[in-house]
Amino acid sequence: MFNWKRSLLFTVLAAFVASVMFTGGCALAGRLGLNSGRNPLTPQIADAAPVGTNTVADIASQAGPAVVKIDTVLLSNSNNNPFFNDPFFRQFFGGMSFQIQPQIEHGIGSGFIISKDGYILTNDHVIDGAEKITVTIQGQPKPLPAKVVGADYDLDLAVLKVNANHPLPTLTLGNSNDMRVGDWVVAIGNPYGLDHTVTVGVISAKGRPINIGNRHYKNLLQTDASINPGNSGGPLLNLDGQVIGINTAVAEQAQGIGFAIPTSTVQQVLNQLMKGETVAHPWLGVQMEPINQQLADELGLNSTKGALVVGVVPGSPAANAGLQQGDVIIKFNDQAVNSPDDLANIVAGSKEGQRVVLTIYRNGQSRYIPIIVGQAPPQ
8 A cells, every 4th residue: 555745635746655564655755977078067968869760669768777766765753653642541641751763664756867977867855854865777786875966845856966887878858848738758757666667648738837735836747648656756758758857746636637847947957956056046025816806906906917915025025125915016127927927937037136126006006116036045
C-alpha cells in the first residue's frame, strides 16, 4: 500500500513515498559539462539526440540512460502510537516522559543528468528534508550518494551532484516555448519504483497555474502522458529527445491530467542553482484578488480589469511605497495589469532593485505610486 505525506484534495506531487513497511510517507522527494570552447554553465547537447525516424523507441533507448532513480531517507520524530492520542492514557500517564524513536521513511523520485560530470536536475519536493540521497544510474554497479548543490522551494527545482568514475550520459534542455498544444511528448521516470517507465501523450495546455500546498505554480505544461507518483523530477521530452519539461504533479481524481515545469522556467535559474546560490524572486509584498463585476460596481470601476490589493505585507516594498488595502493596480510601468496573475508574471520578470511606477485606482481617482522591486523572503 502506498501513502503520501501532505496529501492534497485535487493535486498531488508526483514523487512516490513509502515507509519501510510500504506504508506511511516522507517529505516529497551542478556545473555542466566542461567541454572546451563551451560555457561550463550552459546545458550541453546530448551526444545521441534521436534523429531521422524520431520514434518513441529511439527516444527511449537514447534518452533513457540519462534518466535516474532517486532514493531518499528521511528521519521523522512523529509518533504514530494511538495511545498518545487517547485522553484516558494521557490522564493516567500524562506526566511520564516517553522517548520517541525516529521513524525512518523512504521516498522515490526521478531525475535526469545534465552534465557528464554528474549534475542532475530534479524537483525540490523529491529531496526536501532528506537525510540521505542516493541515485541509481544505468550501468553503475550500485547507487551513488548524492548531495544537494542548489534548491528552490518556490520553483520546485533542485540540482544534485554525484561522483562517477567515467563520463555520464546527458540530456539537453530544449525550448518549451516552441511547443504547441497537441505536440507529442514522451515521459520517462520511475512511477511506483518501476524504473525507466516510458509513457506517451501530447501537450494538452500551456501556462497552467495551480496551487499545491504552499507552492504556487504559475506556468505549467499540462500533458496527458501518464504521470504517476515516482515520476516527479523526470524529463518530459519532445520528439527530438530534448527535455521541454520536468514532470511534477498529477490531478489525483482525474485521468490524463499531469503537469510539468517548462524548461523556460528552468533556464532562468539553472546557473544560480548549479552555483548553490539563492534564487532571487522579485517581490512587491501585496496579496491580491481578481475583480468581479460586483466589486467593480462597488469600487466605481468601469471594468473588471486590474488586481485588487487585499493585504500589504508589513515592511515590504508595497508597504514602503504606501500601497493600501482596497487599491486596484492597473499598470506596472507601461504594462497593463488585467488580473492578479498578470501582475505576478510581470513582477516575476522584473529585477530586484528595479524602480517602477504603479498606476493604481484609489477612492475614485487614478494615482501613480513609485516602488522599488524587492526580493521575496525565504519560505
